[in-house]
Amino acid sequence: MPQPTLDDIRRFCEIDGWSKKQSARGKTGDHDRYVKRTADGSILRTRASHSKDQIGDPRLWHRIWKQQLGLESEEQFWAALRASSPVQREAEAPRGTPDWLIRRLIHQVGLTEEAALSLSPEEAAALWERFITSPPE
Structure with a gap:
């Protein structure tokens, strides 16, 4: 599968219902930061640089989709983008770090x-x- 761009990450977060965070001063800084509370109460966090580059490191991308986005497979990410619909997470979805x-x-x-x-x-x-x-x- 291709490596996603940072625009893909931002689009995924919008489709999947993530909240965009701003600093106390109302700015986003050098990255767009997103937060999502899952059905089991855990909080997932991710961020995407303002650049439009691809995520070049496959190991980093694996950690992002699995740990930060709380997905069971990379295919869930691409399916959400193709269908423009949120991911249906299982009740036992991987928990993010508190x-x-x-x-x-x-x-x-x-x-x-x-x-x-x-x-x-x-x-x-x-x-x-x-x-x-x-x-x-």
Whole structure:
């Protein structure tokens, strides 16, 4: 399958009912940021640069559709774009990393937003656990 463009990601988020976030100043910054609360209560987050480039790294794209967009397959992404209809997620859809954990990884651990969002929920929890149980430096 082809690699999506960042416009494809933005279009998917619009079709799938994601909310576009703005900063406290009402601006979007260097990326468009999107948030979606799923039926099971988890919060998914993703972002797309303002460029129109393709996502060049297949491994990064795999992490985006699976962890950030909460999809079971890449085909769900393309089907949503073709049909212009939202993804029908199963009740047992993959859970995104909790919002509180993303904030702590950014503000307390010192990760960039991109690094925090690229972690799986399990990786994020393990990193947070190591951080809070490590002796202060």
